[in-house]
Amino acid sequence: MRTLSPFHYIVFSPVLFLDKKQNSYYKKINNSVGNDAGSFAPLSFYNNQPAALPVPWDTMLQKGRDSVLARATNNSMGINNEYYNAHIKGKNGRIKAVDFEHNTELKDFRMLMKLIRAYEVDAYFVMQPLNPHYYTNLKDLNPVIDEVRKEIKGGRGERAYDCADFFVTDTARYDKALLTDVMHFSEYGWHLVNRAVMNHYALK
Structure with a gap:
């Protein structure tokens, strides 16, 4: 199996909500063409949204979890049966x-964090897991993962960002329904990510 870059599968690009900057940008355009600034209707990810029914997270998570585990019955790693037969086979x-x-990638991530803080972006991060039942040396990644966590948390005087952190190295703490294979979120895993993002931004 080819060597994987940890950042390709663990650290997602942050969810960037550029509401404030976008509104400011369009106001400048509006003013530059001579329109009355008072008539400008700002774009917003939050305002003027149609009412939505509450998301039945408990039901979705339970059904998603049951579905994922029902398709991972020929191994003890929590890996989809077809993927296991095609790529793992006990390895x-x-x-x-x-x-x-x-x-x-770590250097690039540090630059990204500087950019996000400089523009006061309302970012949210997702730390993706890898399957510790398959990868036998995930603890070797702890130094770089801890560094990423520090970058997200920020130093003294820096804004601390939130992160949905699913990365674990201990098989006892790993939820076998999170992934379909060794690195990609399952339906259940994506439900957890979506719920975390919606809760963070207080979306309904």
Whole structure:
């Protein structure tokens, strides 16, 4: 199996809500063409949204979980049966941890965090899991994962961002319904992500 970059499968690009900046940008355009600023109707992700029915998270999560586990019955790793037969067949994998000096993705992530804080972006992060029943050396990633967590939390005087953190190295703490294979969210996993995002932004 090819070597995987941890950042490709663990750290998602943040969910960026650019409401404030977008409104300011369109107001400038509106004023530049001579329109009355008072007549401008700002764009918004939050305002003037139609009423929506509450999301039945408990039901969706239970059905999603049951469905995922029902399709992962020929192995003890929580991996989809078809994927297991085609790619795993009793094997385990290892992932290469890149040191800080040569970790291009970590350097890029640090630059991204500076940009997000500079523009006061209302970002939210998702830390994706890898399957610790398959990968035998996930603890080797702890230094870089901890560094990512520190970057998100921020230092003294910096804004701390929230993160839905699903990454674990302990098989006892890993929820086998989270992924369909060794690195991709299942239906149940995506329900958890969607609920976390909606709760964070107080969306209905």
